[in-house]
Amino acid sequence: MPELPEVETVRSGLAKWVTGRRVSRVEVHHPRAVRRHAPGADHFAAGLVGRTITGVRRRGKYLWLPLDGPGEPGDAVLAHLGMSGQLLVQPADAPDEKHLRVRVGFADGGPELRFVDQRTFGGLSLSAGGADLPAEIAHIARDPADPEFDDEEFVTALRRRHTGVKRALLDQTLISGVGNIYADEALWRAKLHWARPTETMTRPAARTLLGYVREVLGEALRAGGTSFDTLYVNVNGESGYFDRSLNAYGRDGEPCRRCGTPIRREPFMNRSSYRCPRCQPRPRHPRT
DNA sequence: CATTTATCCTGTAAGC
DNA sequence: TGCTTACAGGATAAAT
Known part of the structure; x- marks a missing residue:
């Protein structure tokens, strides 16, 4: 995708x-x-x-x-x-x-x-x-690879929301370029559950999450992107190979690379979310 | 106003 | 074997 x-x-x-x-x-x-x-x-x-x-x-x-x-x-x-x-x-x-x-x-x-x-x-x-x-x-936000992306403005806007953190990452008017795969990957790196309320995130935690978003997007770009099948290809019809580096997305039942606990798939917004139940535990007051 | 849900589409694969 | 169902999910209109 x-x-x-x-x-x-x-x-x-x-x-x-x-x-x-x-x-x-x-x-x-x-x-x-x-x-x-x-x-x-x-x-x-x-x-x-x-x-x-x-x-x-x-x-x-x-x-x-x-x-x-x-x-x-x-x-x-x-x-x-x-x-x-x-x-x-x-x-x-x-x-x-x-x-x-x-x-x-x-x-x-x-x-x-x-x-x-x-x-x-x-x-x-x-x-x-x-x-x-x-x-x-014009309504699409700058993406985190844009030199003019304003980190502090993003942190402020994220914390102003009253929703789950993954919903916020997928909202292209807040930050653009992130979809289901890289949202899950960034949340895994940040050890955050997708339903973590944005308004309870501290500014440092939000900055850290943004750092992981940039990190995973950058690594995937250097790998030529992620391909599970022949649907995503570059202009020459070739697939990327970042799928080998995924830690959460698509790994239902496979061991978390940090703690060994099986990754779980769960329904989210008419699609799926993948997380480690141990590294990314459900928050006390989830926002779905 | 902010937030959430349903909808568009087709090929593949799993389940009965 | 053959049919039905679930799933993949970005953006946006519609609903709450």
Whole structure:
């Protein structure tokens, strides 16, 4: 599931392959892939043809590709991978992927950019004037890899919440880029239960947790991200290998690497949480 | 207003 | 064997 490390891996790969190239052809194979583009698929395609991609930027789990002329300067293609979205760079004569949703061809005749998405939770849109920061994602907080992320502001905002700490980590308006996998991993490192009330966390404890979030995201990025199957891949279709380094996520029944107690999976927000029952005991007054 | 829940989707795997 | 059910989960609209 693409979280910050996976999306950043895709961003850097894309930057190398599509920057400076002029779009010559756009095909939308599934309307759901551009559902966030209100004017529709044809408008999306027409707005993209003839423009040059000037780079690839990211905030949290969102990517955007700023565009240069000939239209209004400052537009961008906004992309979210959802759960199963892939942005692949493929030779133009490569066979279509089963779940190919959008094809972007280039005037130089080189490799195509393809958006492939099995579960169709992801999508592309054309953001007017969104080259610097698309208005559609202005509500998304900076991510902890952003040099302008304000640690003290995060600590204050976290403690102002009245919710469980994992809910807060997953709230992209508070801190972006963290999903279910890395939330569980950071909480394991911090020895915190997911239902720990945010308002009872001390400032030092909140800073420590943030440190672990940064640490695990950084390690995962250096490993090329986490892959459990072929759903998350970089632009060349290759998997990352951070799954071997996971301490909690997906390890139901396996021994905690700190104390040996079996990791437990439990329902959380219509999904799952993994924790060590001994290292991360339930708080006295849990907030779920 | 803040917070929580339901919903979108499809392939895989487990269970009967 | 074949069918049904659970699960994966990010973002957001709707509900509380």
